């Protein structure tokens with residue numbers, strides 16, 4: 001009897017998706033097919049594979065069994081039609097742009113989107129005649145006003161980084177489709193455990209696997225998942241030709257990391273919720289942004305479209321940049337580093353680090369103030385994290 005995962009819960013899916021692809025030896029662990037090319041049985045077989053009359057592997061940039069196992073597993077978690085693994089999160093983002101945008105096209109995106117996702121449009125795609133409007137996508141009227149007759153794509157990140165502002169995915173899908181555009185959602189911050197944009201009307205969802213899905217701060221990777229066969233057929237040849245595909249060893253590592261995704265996400269969220277409440281009540285804290293707090297302006301939307309609130313918190317310490325630096329330099333458990341979604345806590349200062357390349361007025365207008373601290377919470381004991389923060393805050 002083979003296992004049908006379609007009617008199983010998310011924890012069962014994460015545990016078993018893509019298991020036993022080895023029909024020769026029956027290995028329980030997924031084998032690494034470390035090969036660049038595949039031998040044809042005879043000349044006709046090769047011709048049938050190239051002609052698409054028969055399924056099979058040809059060349060690893062186009063497809064590989066280890067990578068394919070990972071793609072099928074993550075597609076099952078996002079409730080999609082098909083998945084395409086990429087060398088990095090940015091390879092996923094730029095390949096999606098390449099597939100849907102061209103000379104004369106316009107796209108609307110979240111203003112506080114991942115830095116490179118905006119930079120590659122404004123600095124590179126602009127050279128090929130692609131226009132863009134990056135706006136506050138928590139404001140649906142502003143999105144509507146930004147759509148043009150040539151808008152081909154609405155690209156959102158929710159929650160956005162590091163403002164923790166949300167975009168209403170269902171409403172965004174409606175606006176995009178009214179204008180004949182695709183809705184693409186970068187779901188990195190939520191992982192497939194906490195949010196499934198394809199169920200809410202998105203056409204394409206993508207992840208930086210570097211973050212929650214791999215979760216061990218040791219691999220860079222990305223994945224694109226489409227809702228339909230049509231979108232998959234649009235994207236797959238673009239990625240095959242551009243060449244930003246994932247390699248078999250990388251695929252094996254991320255599949256290994258993904259097995260504990262739901263455990264890590266659940267634990268991170270429990271920790272984040274407690275720390276957000278602790279910080280909000282602290283006299284030395286100016287404000288805390290976390291979708292799980294009632295003080296979050298979009299707390300109701302968070303409850304509606306997310307299955308949990310995640311483990312990313314932004315906060316500002318009273319006393320501005322200097323006080324913030326005291327915290328960053330005196331915590332001992334969270335490491336001072338960019339990135340997020342790993343098992344360990346990381347802390348950073350966006351205005352001088354991840355978002356330093358955005359002009360100051362635009363950065364502040366997008367809600368990324370000078371004193372904002374971004375805290376990616378890991379799976380440590382929450383009591384230890386809280387005591388560590390308390391000690392650092394006491395030094396202000």
Ligand SMILES: *Cc1c(COP(=O)(O)O)cnc(C)c1O
Pocket residue numbers: 088089090091093114117157161186188189208209210211220221222
């Ligand atoms: C990290 C990140 C990316 C880029 O992914 P890489 O794996 O670093 O290329 C894109 N979007 C979001 C939200 C990210 O956090």
